Amino acid sequence: MGYKVKPTDVVKYGKKALNPEKMVYILINKPKDYITTTDDPEERKTVLDLIAGACSERVYPVGRLDRNTTGLLLLTNDGELAEKLTHPSSGIKKIYQAELDKPITTEDFERLQAGLELEDGFIRPDEVGIVTPDAYVVGLEIHSGRNRIVRRMFEHLGYEVQKLDRTVFAGLNKKDLPRGKWRFLTEKEVIKLKFLL
Structure with missing residues (x-):
């Protein structure tokens, strides 16, 4: 009998855990006064407020920017890529x-x-x-x-x-991305990011 995999199941291929979720990559041009966490007990504005409704998947910031720092921030649910992009040895x-x-x-x-x-x-x-x-x-x-x-x-x-x-x-720039706005990465950009590492 076939087994229907539930969202909570961990499925491995060899040692690698398979992710049933669609991979999402969002680039934000972060304004001032937004914090780079997924939730805040003090209820300050977080970068997730900027992308509300963008996707149903749970995405996380790759690395962080101080509250007062503006500019490029990547959010994704691709844990492997996020880990590589933040690891010092990658030299991003x-x-x-x-x-x-x-x-x-x-x-x-x-x-x-x-x-x-x-x-x-x-x-x-x-x-x-x-x-x-x-x-x-x-x-x-x-x-x-x-x-x-x-x-x-x-x-x-x-x-x-x-x-x-x-x-x-990581090779991405703010061209055509005004402060406070976001966009999905193109397939080409995602391939390039993975190729960087």
Whole structure:
């Protein structure tokens, strides 16, 4: 007799658990004041509020962005991909734009390029660039997933980050995705993401 698999059953093929759910990949351009958790006891706005009604599957944020940080965030129910994207060994590229409280000096810019010794170890961005002519906005590419790493690097140099925006995540960018909006990844983008790892 055939057995009808229930949604609660765990089905394995060899050692790999099979997922009966349709895989969903959603890219959000996160606004300020939304938190990157699936629920919040204090009832603050979460990123899931932004995608209400997008899909019936339960999706989770891949990694996190601080409440005050804006920009790209991926949500998915593909646990395997999420794990790979957040694991430090994957070296996933992230590009941030930081708006500072004062222009960065040439000396500090060079220190940032060379790398800094923070309380939890050495960190060096992969690339650094000055985005605006007034040197208030600095762009940096980094693949570390350490907590508040970009803000802490600038704090270490004596700057306060007024605005922080993630403009690129794992090869995905914000083109045609206004702040607060979301879209599903295309099949091509999903294949590319999996190929990255």
